[in-house]
Structures are given as C-alpha cells and as structure tokens.
Amino acid sequence: MFVGxxxxxxxxxxxxxxxxxxxLPNKIRNALGITVDVNLLHEAGREGSCDVLExxxxxxxxxxxxRGRYYFRSGSTNQELTGGALNEFLLKKAGRTCAPALARLKxxxxxxxxxxxxxxxxxxxxxxxxxxxxxxxxxxxAEKGEQxxxxx
Numbered sequence: 001m002f003v004g005x006x007x008x009x010x011x012x013x014x015x016x017x018x019x020x021x022x023x024l025p026n027k028i029r030n031a032l033g034i035t036v037d038v039n040l041l042h043e044a045g046r047e048g049s050c051d052v053l054e055x056x057x058x059x060x061x062x063x064x065x066x067r068g069r070y071y072f073r074s075g076s077t078n079q080e081l082t083g084g085a086l087n088e089f090l091l092k093k094a095g096r097t098c099a100p101a102l103a104r105l106k107x108x109x110x111x112x113x114x115x116x117x118x119x120x121x122x123x124x125x126x127x128x129x130x131x132x133x134x135x136x137x138x139x140x141x142a143e144k145g146e147q148x149x150x151x152x
Contacts, residue, residue, distance in 0.1 A: 004052035011043040013050030020053060028055075032064050063093045068135040082136065090128055 003024075004014040014020060017040055024038050037056040042049050063070055070081040070089065081089050119126035 001055040001057070002052055003055065004050065011045040011050050011052050013045060013047075014053060017051035017053060024053070024055065032066060034060065034064055061093075063090060068131075070132075086132060087129060090132075 002009075003020070004012060004017075006012050021038055021040050025036055028034065028036050034057070036058075039054040039056070041052045041054055043052050044050075070086055071078045072081060072089070073079075115126045115129040
C-alpha cells in the first residue's frame with residue numbers, strides 16, 4: 001500500500017513523513033496486532049521530489065480482527081462479517097469445515113450453538129467463535145442502549 005499517491009497512482013507526497021514513518025507501524029501493531037514494514041520513498045512529483053510511504057504487509061495464515069470485528073473488501077467498500085458468514089470465513093481460513101460438528105445440530109440458533117458443537121467435536125475454532133459471539137452480543141446490547149437513549 002502506498003500513502004502519498006493520488007487515485008491515478010501519481011506521487012503527491014505526505015506531510016511529516018518522518019513522524020509517520022515511526023507512528024504508523026506502532027498504530028498498526030496496536031490496532032491489529034500485526035507488524036508491517038513502512039519504507040520512505042522519494043519520488044518525482046509535479047512539484048519536484050516528494051515523500052511517499054510504502055506499507056508492506058505480509059500475508060497471515062490466520063484472520064486479523066480490528067477491535068474484535070472482521071471485515072472484507074467488496075469493491076470500493078468494506079463489509080463487516082457477522083453471523084454465519086463470519087463463522088464460515090473463520091473456518092475456511094483455518095482449513096476446517098464445521099459440517100460434521102454442525103450436522104448434529106438440528107437448527108443452530110446463534111454462534112453459541114455453533115461454538116458448543118465445535119467444542120464437543122474437539123475443534124479449536126470454538127474459542128474464536130465464542131469470543132466473536134460475546135463481542136456480537138455486546139455490540140447488539142450497546143446498539144439497543146443507544147436506541148433507547150435516542151427515544152427519550
């Protein structure tokens with residue numbers, strides 16, 4: 001990823017590149033728990049030489065969450081993964097399938113049911129599904145609280 005280029009890919013530069021060079025890796029590590037390389041490039045732009053930052057992110061075998069939520073890029077927007085789509089994504093990234101474990105469930109009502117079935121099958125993904133289910137419940141409760149506050 002490049003910071004300091006316009007939509008056409010031409011260098012336009014960044015302000016205070018030196019500070020960003022040290023701040024970006026720390027902010028990314030704190031928010032996502034991953035490490036990235038940030039390189040300072042000097043490129044010729046319209047106004048002469050300008051600074052462009054190159055952010056190199058290695059591929060990870062496990063999904064990376066942002067504040068306990070998972071997103072995927074769809075066209076020009078980011079979509080949050082929730083519910084069944086999130087379960088499917090996590091299991092796919094882990095190279096597992098929950099079909100045998102979930103076959104025992106008549107109708108899984110929510111992520112807790114899925115986590116229970118996975119735990120009984122001895123699959124380690126149960127911990128991640130439980131964590132996500134808890135975060136999802138907390139988010140829904142917070143949204144209900146916000147809506148109740150708006151109605152007053």
